Amino acid sequence: MADGDQQGQDSGTDMYQTLNTGIGWLARVIALLGGAVLITLIVMTCLSITGRALIPLGLGPVPGDFELVEAGVAFSIFSFMPWCQYNRGHARVDLFQATFGLFVNRVIDLIADLIMFGASYLIAWRLYLGTMDKYSYHETTFILQFEIWMAYAASLLGAFTFVIVSGFCVLRSARAFLANPTELHT
C-alpha cells in the first residue's frame, strides 16, 4: 500500500474518531438533560403530594402537576432515544447471531440502522408538523393553560438529536461493514 493511501486512511480514521466522540458526547448530554428533568419532576411530585397532604395548614398541591409530569416525561423520553441508539441498547433477538457469521450480521446491523434512521427522521418530521398543528389551534392544557405546542417543541430537541445520532450510527455500521473486506466470506 502506498504511503499516501495510508495517510489518507489515517486522517479519515481520525476524523471519524472525533465525530464518534462528539456524537457520543451529544447523546450523553441530551440524555443527562432528560434525566435532570426527570429528577426535577420527582422532586416536584413529592412537593405536590406534601402540599396536598397539608391542605389544612393552608398549603396545596403544585397546580397542574399531572400536566407538568406528562410534558416533562415526554421531553425526557425523547431525550433518551439518541443515547439508546448510540449505545446499541434496543432489544433484539440474538438467537441466530452466532449462526449468521460476521458478514450477515454487519449487513443486518447496517439495514437496522438505516431503518432506525428513517424512523427517527419520520418521527422528528411528523412531531414538527404536530407542533405546528397545536400552534395554529392554540390548544392549551386544562389547568395551567400553557400552550401544548410548547411541550411538543421542547420534545423536538430530543427528536432532532435522535435524527443526528441515528444518522451517525448508519455511518458507523457502514464503516464496520467496509472495514474488513477480507472477512466478507466468513
Place this chain on the structure above:
Amino acid sequence: MSNIEIGAWSFPILLLLIFIRIPIGLAMMVVGAGGTYVVFGSTMMTMGQLKHLVYGTFSNYSLTIVPLFLLMGQFATLSGMSKGLFKAAESWLGHLKGGVAMSAIGACAGFGAICGSSLATAATMGQTALPELRRYGYSGPLATGTLAAGGTLGILIPPSVILVIYAILTEQNIAKLFAAAFIPGILAAIGYMLVIAIYVRVVPGSGDALEPRPYVERFKALIAVWPVILIFLVVVGGIYAGIFTPTEAAAVGAAGTGLVALLAGGLNLKKVADSILTTANSTAMIFTIVLGAGMFNSFLALTQLPQTSAQWVTEQGFSPWFVLFCVLVLYLVFGCVMDSLSMVLLTVPIFFPIMTALDFGMGAEEFALWFGIIVLIVVEVGLITPPVGMNLFVINTMAPDIPISQTFRGTAPFVMADIVRVAILAMFPSITLALVWLIY
C-alpha cells in the same frame, strides 16, 4: 387478499424481521406501518397518526410510571440495601441446610419490593450474594441458579414494569394488579426455597448450614432494613390508601431510594449520571417497543384479526382450559428466545380478546387480573431458560469460573418450580384474587 389474510401474513414477516436481529420495536413499527399501507393503499393514515402518536405515547400519564420505576431501581442498587437485606435474611435462614441460598432468595424478594426489574434485581443481588455463597462453599450451579431465579422475583413482586404495561393494554387498574401479584410473588419465593431445600439433600455437598444466630442479632438485622420496609409501605400503601396515584408513588419511591443511596454514600455526581444513563437506555428501549406495538396493534385492529380469531376460537367450542394451556405453552416456548416485555406487548392484544371471550367462570375484571399474573409468570420463566435467558447471562458474567452449562443445569429445578406454580395458580384463581377481594 382479504384484510384478515393481510393480518395473518404480518406475523411470519414480523417474526422473520425479529429473528434476523432487527430491533423488536423497530420491526413492529415497520410491519405496522407497512401493513396499514397495504390495507389502505396509502400512507396518509400512518403519516397523520405519527403527528401525535409519538408525543401522545411518551406523555401518557399511566406510562410515565415506567422511567420513574426504572430510576428507582437504579437508586436501589446504589443504596447498599441489598447487603442489609441479605444479612437479615441470612440471620433468620442461614442455619437451615442450604440456608445461605435461601437467604439470597429472601433478599431478592425484599429487593423486588423496591425494584421493578428482574435484570436489576439479579445483577444487584448477584453482586452481593454470589461471593457469600461461594465463601460458604455452595456449589456453582446452585449459586448461579438461585440468583438467576431469584432475580425474577424483582418483577413478580410489585412494583413491576410489565404489570404496568399489561394494565394499560387491557385497561385494568394498576393497583389491583399489584395486589394480585403479591401472593403469587410470595409463593414464588417459598417455592424457590423449597427447591433449594430439596436440591441440597439430593446433591450432597452442594450447600451447608451455618451456626444459628441469637435472636437479638436476628431482630437487629431485621430492623436494619427499615428503609426498604418503609419505602415499600409508603409506595404500595400510599397507592391502596388512595393517597397518591401509581405514578406519584413511583416518584416517591425514586425519591426515597435516592435519599437512602445518598445517605449511604452511594451517590455522587458520577453515580447519578450513570443511573440516569442506564435508566435512559432502558426507558428508550421500552418506549420504542411500546410505540412499535402501538402501530402494529392499530394495524391489526384494522384487519379485524383479533376479533375474528376470538370469534373463531369460541365457535370451535374448545374447552377454555385447553385454550389457556395452549397459550401458556406458546408463551413458554417464545419466552426462550424473546424478551418478556416485547412478548406481552405483541401477544396480549391478540390473546386477551380471545381469552375474555371464553368462559372461565369469573367476572371480566377478575379474569383480567388472574390472566395477567399467570402471563407475567410464564413470560418471566423465559428469563431463566436457555438459549437467551437474560438473567442467566447477567449472573454468569459475575461468576466466570462457572461454565454457563452448569448455570443452565442449576436453574432447571427452579424452572420446574415455576411451572408447578403456574399450574397451581391456573387451577385455583382464588389464590391470586384473594388479596384483591380483601382490599377492594
